[in-house]
Amino acid sequence: MTDDPPFNPALLPAGFVDLLPTDAEAEAAGMEDLMRVFASHGYSRVRPPLLEFEETLLSGSGAAVAEQAFRLMDPDTRRMMALRPDITPQIARIAATRMADAPRPLRLSYAGPCVLAGGGARESDRQISQAGIELIGPDSPQADAEIVALGAEGLAVLGVPGVSFDLTMPSLVPALIGEGGYGPADRQALMRALDRKDSAAVARLAGGLAPVLTDMLHAAGPAARALEVLGALSLPPAVRALGDRLAATVAAIEARVPGIRLTVDPVEFRGWRYHTGVCMTVYAHGQHAELGRGGRYISNNDEPACGLTLRPEALLRAAPPRAGRVRVFLPAGTDPAFAARLRAEGYVTVDALAQVADPDAEGRRLDCALIASGGGVAALD
Amino acid sequence: MTDDPPFNPALLPAGFVDLLPTDAEAEAAGMEDLMRVFASHGYSRVRPPLLEFEETLLSGSGAAVAEQAFRLMDPDTRRMMALRPDITPQIARIAATRMADAPRPLRLSYAGPCVLAGGGARESDRQISQAGIELIGPDSPQADAEIVALGAEGLAVLGVPGVSFDLTMPSLVPALIGEGGYGPADRQALMRALDRKDSAAVARLAGGLAPVLTDMLHAAGPAARALEVLGALSLPPAVRALGDRLAATVAAIEARVPGIRLTVDPVEFRGWRYHTGVCMTVYAHGQHAELGRGGRYISNNDEPACGLTLRPEALLRAAPPRAGRVRVFLPAGTDPAFAARLRAEGYVTVDALAQVADPDAEGRRLDCALIASGGGVAALD
Numbered sequence: 001m002t003d004d005p006p007f008n009p010a011l012l013p014a015g016f017v018d019l020l021p022t023d024a025e026a027e028a029a030g031m032e033d034l035m036r037v038f039a040s041h042g043y044s045r046v047r048p049p050l051l052e053f054e055e056t057l058l059s060g061s062g063a064a065v066a067e068q069a070f071r072l073m074d075p076d077t078r079r080m081m082a083l084r085p086d087i088t089p090q091i092a093r094i095a096a097t098r099m100a101d102a103p104r105p106l107r108l109s110y111a112g113p114c115v116l117a118g119g120g121a122r123e124s125d126r127q128i129s130q131a132g133i134e135l136i137g138p139d140s141p142q143a144d145a146e147i148v149a150l151g152a153e154g155l156a157v158l159g160v161p162g163v164s165f166d167l168t169m170p171s172l173v174p175a176l177i178g179e180g181g182y183g184p185a186d187r188q189a190l191m192r193a194l195d196r197k198d199s200a201a202v203a204r205l206a207g208g209l210a211p212v213l214t215d216m217l218h219a220a221g222p223a224a225r226a227l228e229v230l231g232a233l234s235l236p237p238a239v240r241a242l243g244d245r246l247a248a249t250v251a252a253i254e255a256r257v258p259g260i261r262l263t264v265d266p267v268e269f270r271g272w273r274y275h276t277g278v279c280m281t282v283y284a285h286g287q288h289a290e291l292g293r294g295g296r297y298i299s300n301n302d303e304p305a306c307g308l309t310l311r312p313e314a315l316l317r318a319a320p321p322r323a324g325r326v327r328v329f330l331p332a333g334t335d336p337a338f339a340a341r342l343r344a345e346g347y348v349t350v351d352a353l354a355q356v357a358d359p360d361a362e363g364r365r366l367d368c369a370l371i372a373s374g375g376g377v378a379a380l381d
Numbered sequence: 382m383t384d385d386p387p388f389n390p391a392l393l394p395a396g397f398v399d400l401l402p403t404d405a406e407a408e409a410a411g412m413e414d415l416m417r418v419f420a421s422h423g424y425s426r427v428r429p430p431l432l433e434f435e436e437t438l439l440s441g442s443g444a445a446v447a448e449q450a451f452r453l454m455d456p457d458t459r460r461m462m463a464l465r466p467d468i469t470p471q472i473a474r475i476a477a478t479r480m481a482d483a484p485r486p487l488r489l490s491y492a493g494p495c496v497l498a499g500g501g502a503r504e505s506d507r508q509i510s511q512a513g514i515e516l517i518g519p520d521s522p523q524a525d526a527e528i529v530a531l532g533a534e535g536l537a538v539l540g541v542p543g544v545s546f547d548l549t550m551p552s553l554v555p556a557l558i559g560e561g562g563y564g565p566a567d568r569q570a571l572m573r574a575l576d577r578k579d580s581a582a583v584a585r586l587a588g589g590l591a592p593v594l595t596d597m598l599h600a601a602g603p604a605a606r607a608l609e610v611l612g613a614l615s616l617p618p619a620v621r622a623l624g625d626r627l628a629a630t631v632a633a634i635e636a637r638v639p640g641i642r643l644t645v646d647p648v649e650f651r652g653w654r655y656h657t658g659v660c661m662t663v664y665a666h667g668q669h670a671e672l673g674r675g676g677r678y679i680s681n682n683d684e685p686a687c688g689l690t691l692r693p694e695a696l697l698r699a700a701p702p703r704a705g706r707v708r709v710f711l712p713a714g715t716d717p718a719f720a721a722r723l724r725a726e727g728y729v730t731v732d733a734l735a736q737v738a739d740p741d742a743e744g745r746r747l748d749c750a751l752i753a754s755g756g757g758v759a760a761l762d
Binding site: 010011012013014016017018019020021023024025027028032035039040041042044045046047048049050051052053056070071072074075076077079081083090093094097098099103105107108111112113115117118127138140142143146256325327336343347348349350351353354365366367 | 391392393394395397398399400401402404405406408409413416420421422423425426427428429430431432433434437451452453455456457458460462464471474475478479480484486488489492493494496498499508519521523524527637706708717724728729730731732734735746747748
């Protein structure tokens with residue numbers, strides 16, 4: 001390390017940012033729009049805290065995200081606490097404890113910030129927002145479909161164009177490989193080849209499963225074709241059951257959201273953490289970043305659950321900008337009742353706070369398009 | 382310490398809580414209502430991060446809250462970071478750096494959680510929400526009045542009854558005592574007596590200032606009478622100027638918000654941190670907890686500023702409960718277009734997800750008051 005650079009008061013730690021007016025408003029409004037859609041379908045909002053004891057937050061479904069968490073000591077109890085890197089495990093905890101007696105299906109929603117310790121990848125966000133839903137109790141294609149349908153409805157409300165859901169069954173490939181009788185090293189090499197979508201290596205390493213795995217690799221794409229390929233393969237019964245469940249979920253989604261864009265990648269298995277069933281990743285055309293992800297998992301107390309977490313920062317980049325509201329400058333002496341009426345009509349009013357020599361110029365300087373004048377408003381241009 | 386108790390998965394660190402459905406929804410809706418009021422008066426939302434480098438977050442106006450902050454190390458840079466105990470110093474930083482060139486008056490708003498390390502007071506909250514405004518640039522009674530007016534309007538929108546603002550000028554007593562020629566020990570004893578509102582001790586300790594200080598002690602109460610008492614006192618010019626400014630702020634508030642309930646405590650000086658001018662504490666009749674507090678301070682770069690921070694948790698207790706929306710159970714096969722229409726009309730719809738033997742009973746079990754049936758809705762009771 002060299003000497004510390006001179007202190008820069010504007011410097012924030014890597015991965016932490018200020019959202020300035022337009023972005024901060026858009027993010028907050030987008031989150032509330034999503035929460036409104038979720039609430040309209042019976043999803044009740046809960047708000048777990050930003051930090052918990054490490055042994056609570058990072059156990060159960062939280063264990064999968066433990067390495068991403070910042071720890072700090074509770075000065076009171078000397079026990080370690082952790083900042084949440086993910087809200088879903090907190091919802092699982094609430095469902096299994098304080099809401100254990102609430103009727104199932106239990107539909108919960110949440111929105112708030114999470115903090116990731118980061119792994120030296122300095123360019124990535126370490127404070128992220130999450131807005132999501134969890135459907136706890138039922139294990140059915142219809143439950144999976146409700147989660148996808150609500151995600152799609154939320155994104156439509158935000159006006160995000162070209163949304164698609166990529167569906168996977170991360171347990172399918174491990175189940176198939178598990179029946180192949182590979183030694184540990186071969187198995188690992190094959191999994192790596194599948195993860196890289198390296199069909200030449202898969203053909204070389206997979207032995208008797210090579211034709212099936214190669215066909216599955218090539219099947220990735222629009223749901224109808226992928227399921228057709230998957231349906232024609234000869235699969236052991238346990239693997240076939242996973243494929244059939246994936247197909248049933250696709251059918252349930254299409255029945256609930258006609259015209260939705262679905263893709264299926266039957267080989268994808270990486271990057272999933274506590275998920276055990278159908279998983280989904282949300283994309284928008286032309287956007288590199290995922291807009292959200294979710295899927296089916298076993299919640300605390302062995303309850304089946306399915307959830308989806310949307311990423312407001314990514315949505316902000318994918319959604320069209322919101323129209324700003326028109327600002328009206330109020331010179332000293334403007335009738336307060338008139339100003340209140342302007343606000344009720346949707347205008348933003350900006351009070352002069354003092355007499356100024358040139359109210360028009362002052363209004364323009366303060367980014368107002370209109371000025372209150374003689375009981376009405378006049379344009380400033 | 383005794384042995385660790387058996388691990389309780391529902392246990393949260395003292396001062397951190399889960400908000401369950403009704404409270405979480407009320408808190409979020411209340412925050413957004415406040416932010417809407419602030420936005421309608423030209424206050425633009427910013428969203429600083431949950432944590433910053435310690436030297437940024439806890440310098441300047443942040444120094445006053447430094448002892449309340451949790452620290453943690455940035456694994457990347459090995460520099461200490463701190464979780465924010467207060468958002469106002471972050472707004473001051475943004476105003477002085479990234480928004481240094483934005484026109485003044487600069488009106489900013491913010492809403493979000495803060496984390497306090499806590500000082501062993503196990504019963505108090507360590508995660509608090511803040512929703513507030515800062516008006517940066519002008520130093521005038523009109524600017525002070527705008528802050529109070531917006532707070533009052535926000536609380537009125539939430540329906541909080543019996544709101545009053547208690548105004549103080551924390552620099553007044555120290556300025557007066559400073560002119561009294563006391564030794565350090567006498568001064569300290571006198572300040573403590575004033576802080577305890579112990580008029581007998583004040584009379585004994587204050588020497589020549591005893592009549593003035595005793596009158597000031599007794600003046601605390603409704604603004605008109607307090608200012609009348611204060612106006613009649615013989616005060617040194619520098620102290621008189623502070624009293625006059627307090628009176629001018631009261632006049633500006635009453636002009637802007639006719640009928641507002643204002644009290645003035647000319648002696649109060651404790652508990653203020655970075656504030657340098659008129660300060661305000663918000664109360665509601667019958668509520669012990671403060672609903673918010675704020676006041677005038679010198680922001681970064683020596684800019685005058687005035688702000689107010691409301692405490693959504695306290696507002697939640699003071700505001701009338703929000704009416705819940707009516708839940709409509711949708712048996713399997715309900716027309717999706719009809720369900721969408723119900724949601725557009727403000728109903729919450731709860732999908733059955735499967736055929737059930739007794740839809741009415743299932744709807745009641747899921748807390749629905751209505752059930753979709755034959756293209757309409759029927760009561761469940």
